[in-house]
Amino acid sequence: MKIEQIYTGCLAQGAYYIESEGEVAIIDPLRETQQYVDKANKENAKIKYIFETHFHADFVSGHIDLAKKTGATIVYGPGAETTYDIHTAKDNEEFKLGKVTIKVLHTPGHTLESSTFLLIDENGKEHAIFSGDTLFLGDVGRPDLAIKSNLTKEDLAGMLYDSLRNKIMTLPDDVIVYPAHGAGSACGKNLSKETVGILGEQKKTNYALRANMTREEFIKEVLTGIAPPPQYFAKNAMMNKSGYDAFETILKKGDTPLNPEEFEALANNENALVLDVRTEKDFVNGHIPNSIFIGLNGSFAPWVGALITDIKQPILLITPDGKEQETVTRLSRVGYDNTLGYLKGGIGAWKAAGKDIETISSISVDKFSEEFKNDDVNVLDVRKDGEYKSEHLVGDHVQHFALDYINDNMNTIDKNKTYYLHCAGGYRSVIAASILKARGFNNLVDIAGGFGALKNSGLPTTDYVCPSTL
Template identity: 35%
Template sequence: MPLPSSSTPAVQIQQFYDKGLAHASYAVRAGRQMAVIDPGRDPQPYYDFADEHDAEIVAVLETHPHADFVSSHLEIAQETGATIYCSKLTEARYPHKSFDDGDRLKLGTVELHALNTPGHSPDSISILLLDDLAQTRAVFTGDTLFVGDVGRPDLREAEAVGGHTREALAAQLYRSLRQKLMALPPTTKVYPAHGPGSLCGKTTSPDLDSTIGKELATNYALQPQSEPEFIAALLADQPFVPKYFGHDVQLNKQGAPSFEDSVRSVPRLGGGAALAPGVLVVDARPAAQFRAGHLPGALNLQDGGKFETWLGAVVGPQEPFYLLADTQIQLDAVLRKTAKIGYEGNIKGALLAPTPLPATSPATDVAAVRAHPAQFTIVDVRNRSEAAKKLFDHALLIPLPGLRERVGEIPTDKPVLVHCAGGYRSAAGASIIEAGLPGVAVYDLGEAVEEFVER
């Protein structure tokens, strides 16, 4: 959704924020020319903004090949004739112009300048905005600098995405911050590609923009420290890496097909359609409806604020699945969210919940859990950093992203009780265990977990 814009007499900056992916993209308009920076998969908001201001999209700039969402840079270029700009280090496989240190792009009466700022990825750039008086007004930092945080350096270690060690990238980030971004005027506005909840950082502020001066004063990563100290602090307690991240890096280097065409190409199935055996069913209905009736072996991944992230965390990028929802509106919504991470091609069919739904899940007796927790095998599906604060003694910690692969580690001599921090992940976890351990009673503590948290 578009957020309030920032403007000077010569230029207007409009931020578009996708809360589900914690992703911020930007339109920079100078007169009747417009550039788009780090666009999301759906290009329509940028077209609408250009139409509203009678502007022509002449440039699309990518700060790096994103891991957590699919960009519409190629689609926008094909639709509008705009030129795509990115670092030559990206080795992009779509038509583009290199945009590296010293390169400039004229946009109306202002200019955009490239800064190579490797660290989050080896091909990361930041983009300076200079006004008509050649004064630095803003910097679009991609995943290099966030509000209160910096980009994580551990997403390019697999050979498929470069085989760069996290330590080497962290050292590059240390130098990029100090030699490039921290040297900018303190009044320079900072516009990052992500906000709170992004898995591209770890302590991101709820604020969606900042200034260099504010970050110098408050951002832990910009405080005086040696390079080894910075690397140690940065690498500590990074969140998990979803399965889809490497897939999206490669897709963004290639350029994704049309968003709407891709969504329309997903097969729609009638309620009585036969589903292929052995293919995963992702059921996006609320947990209560899922427990009351579902298809055997289905995964309950509820539609919500982070549906696409959890889909890409639990389901592999090459794994086919059926997508099931309760209403046509919900089905369309989760289809579009699936496409935002480039998984629409994995869907063998999208369908509304059929009848009958023969499998059910037992209700949890919370009082019994409180009185006799030792009568359950308790599985904690939170992340390791969260689990440092235990809710139950002797709980088995298996974070949700790896649960499907590790379900065989769970003892089956007692009923299984699954919990997380708020109920969303435990619903998914309980459905995974139920499918993986047939015949074992599996209970979801759900939102009742809050009763077990020390206040």
């Protein structure tokens, strides 16, 4: 028996490869599926099953493409309905994979069809669970993403309570826990940085598995502090349920080199968004007018999903050399499949063609400290709410809204004022500056180094409060 976690940091997502006696099961595959086919071929094995723990909202799974390539059966839990062929499993149904068995435990709560897959080894021992978004390390799945007209988030949270206590917590303490996500995912609020754990440890340390916890306490605690889901979640869930174009088709379309004239014509004629994925420093120093920055070096795909509201938006790319296919791939993971091509030669080619370049002002913390002495300096903090509440600059003109909700907060700032922007380190503030600049906010200054540098500058800040206590 072989188990391999294939973890993707950008999405904080874990897919799983399980092999026994030449038969393979893939759990929650990524959009690009050739990696699983190649791995199975290398092992002289055949992919027999594709198990989906639920209809994912935070990424587009590769289950449909992988089934077409391999003939493997897609398995969902009870109640799942799709427009393509699947095997809808019954609760406690078992699937043989070589010498091991995978048992379906229906664990509704995160979504109605959510299921946990229990791996029983060659000796009949309960070895591991692949818990999807039902159980994370340090947390449990959010119960507000699959609401129907006759169900509330409280109803779903109650289902999750029952699922955890009746199906998960009854398993032996030495069962290994393989969750679908780790820290950085918006699918929970307190996920651990660890991506593999032991069930007994979770019973001791996970707040949601606390002994003697009542159903009412669970519902209240699980629902407290959940931020609104990113706007792309519902769209990804629908793609996973209804189907999508083949990944190879999307990649071929997006991996199209364009000269500056072709690039500019497409931008104008197709109403395409110019997306610059270089580093924040590169973008600040020179970018195409009205382009948006979301760098590959950060949580690229989730930020695309949170900030680009039209999932069918035509997109043109400015990428580092050699990163064109990677960019198209990472966009497709969250369903942004309408990439039209990339600027061949990048910004250098744009400049050589004599076309306009714009920059964003950026100053050091030392320089900003001098500016901050002026009473009318406007500061815009775009960190998350919890980061801001934990510690922030003190001043009459310090304003905050999280980058996640920038599209809802344009009316709270003044185009005639100058704003000094910061996040924690510089990535998010440049994203914010690029969006604001494209919307006509021209008086923007980025504070290099972000709050990480500001809090060591001697400028006045609130007393630090540990985020876990907020």
